[in-house]
Amino acid sequence: MVYTLYTPGHGLVADSLVLHGILRILAWCGINKGxxxxxxxxxxxxxxxxxLNCDKDIIYEIxxxxxxxxxEYLNVREERRGHREIIxxxxxxxxxxxxxxxxxxxRNWLSQILDSVEGFISLQVYKDPNHKDRFEKSRKGGGLATLYLPLSAIYGKYVQEKKGVSESPYKVCDTCFITINMGxxxxxxxxRVDKKEKSSVYYTTFIAREDVDINDLLLLQRMGEGYHxxxxxAEIPLxxxxxxxxxxxxxxxSVEDPYKIQVLTWSLQLSNNFQRSLGLSVIDYEPIYRFVAEIKLRxxxxxxxxxxxLLRFEGGEAVLASLTETLLFGGDIYVVSRMLSSHIMDILKKENEYPEVGKLCKIDADEIVRSLQEIQG
Known part of the structure; x- marks a missing residue:
């Protein structure tokens, strides 16, 4: 029997996370053909x-x-030190x-994970393409989970009741909250980049542009499990x-059709007590992965x-931006070479202060240029 599942329509970011959550559950159940x-x-x-026999017990196992x-985090008494150790x-x-x-x-986020696991129904709910609409009325009430900013990149929604319009947090059902968190x-x-009173977080996941084999996205999850x-x-260009x-x-x-994959990235920033979404981007996966594979060889x-x-020294963000833009959109490769060489020289001038980094920077910048040339053909 052939099953068709639909992500619910909570926006591109949340639905991408739902997708990866569903795929993780399917893989755990031994389902990988599709x-x-x-x-x-x-x-x-x-x-x-x-x-599709993936019930609540599977979620507890995963x-x-x-x-x-x-x-442990929610039950600890010693607030700061105890929480930090558990994390x-x-x-x-x-x-x-x-x-x-x-x-x-x-704390509320973690508590909601516990509650939503208990309220998880099954992947069967995604057989209905109108799953979200069926919960629209109940979304105005209680019993649903708040979709926090990292999980959606949106602040909330406007709710119209009678003649009034009010702001409200964006809420989802327990099943969606769990699949989104798993994603x-x-x-x-x-x-995550922290500097003084500012924190910037960048989220990267992989999505389908065309029909993609489930196994390809499951392979890419191995890169998506990490954090840095x-x-x-310095702030990283999105x-x-x-x-x-x-x-x-x-x-x-080993992805079968890399040109069918795209990379979705979104970013959030906290400056003092003000948080904001810095937007999102969707770019092709193939040139990025080909460049990284090539440069790791060289x-x-x-x-x-x-x-x-590049990430820890001022000026590295400009090199990264130039490198990525040239890789994706073309341009003068030697501009990248000059920027990279200049950045390396600036670091080497401080070699006495950062001897280990100085040694690491003594690389052949031409190899990076050759890797770019290889990708551009």
């Missing part, structure tokens, strides 16, 4: 000859470590903590976040060079 296609800001999942850590021990909890720019909501944990790479924290770094994400860890080059220390010399 296709994913994009329809506007929603996704359609067509499963081949599968029995999130077991997360739920144990959340319960540091759990990779999943650390990831949520880094993803969150609004510290006061963390964040298992399918979204996070880079940069202290005292367009460069995918390059950073794909450069971390293993670069997967410069094996590329990930460390990126982290230490």
């Amino acid at each position: 296709k994913v296609s994009r329809f506007g800001e929603r996704f359609v999942i067509e499963l081949e000859d599968s029995k 999130l077991e470590e997360v739920l144990i850590s959340v319960e 540091n021990v759990s990779d999943r909890l650390s990831k949520i903590n880094y993803a969150n720019i609004n510290k006061p909501v963390l 964040l944990l298992f399918g979204t790479h996070i880079v 924290h940069v202290e005292n770094g 367009i460069s976040a995918p390059l950073i994400a794909i450069s971390q860890g293993e670069t997967i080059a 410069v094996p220390t590329w990930p460390r060079f990126l982290n230490e010399c």
Whole structure:
């Protein structure tokens, strides 16, 4: 029997997270034959000859470590130190903590995860393309979960009742809240940059542009599980976040049709007590992954060079922007070369102050240029 599932229509960011949450659950149930296609800001999942027996018990199995850590966090008495220790021990909890720019909501967020696991119905709800509309009336009342800013990149919604219009947090059902959080944990790479009173968080995930095999997106989740924290770094150009994400860890080059994949990135920022969404971008996956695969062959220390010399030193953000724009849209490669060489020289002037970074920066900048040339043909 062929099943068709539809993401609910909570916006491109939330639906992308729902997609990855659904795929994680399906993989856990041994279901990996099918296709994913994009329809506007929603996704359609067509499963081949599968029995959709993925109930609440599966969610408890997948999130077991997360739920144990959340319960410990919520029950701890020693507020600051105890919470910090629990977060540091759990990779999943650390990831949520880094993803969150609004510290006061963390406790409610984690508490809602526990409540929503209990309220999770099944993936059967996504067989209905009008799933969201069926909850529209109840969304005005209680019993639903608030979709926090990192999970949607939107602040809320306007609700019209009779002749009045009021602001309201965007809320979703328990099943959507769980799949969205699973998409964040298992399918979204996070880079957080903290500097003085400002924190910027960049979220990167992979979506279908055309019909994509489920296994390709599951492979890409291996890159999406990570998170990266940069202290005292400069703001990252939004367009460069995918390059950073794909450069971390293993670069997967076995995706069957990389041209069918796109990269969705969104960013949030907290400055003093003011939080804002910096927008989102959708770019092609293929040139980014080809460049990273090529440069790792030529410069094996590329990930460390990126982290230490570009993300942590002022001026590196301009190099990243120029590199990414040239990679995606073309342009003068030698402009990138000059900017990169100049940046490296600036760092080497401070080699006595940062000897280890100085050694790391002694790379052949021409190899980066050759990698760009290889991709541009």
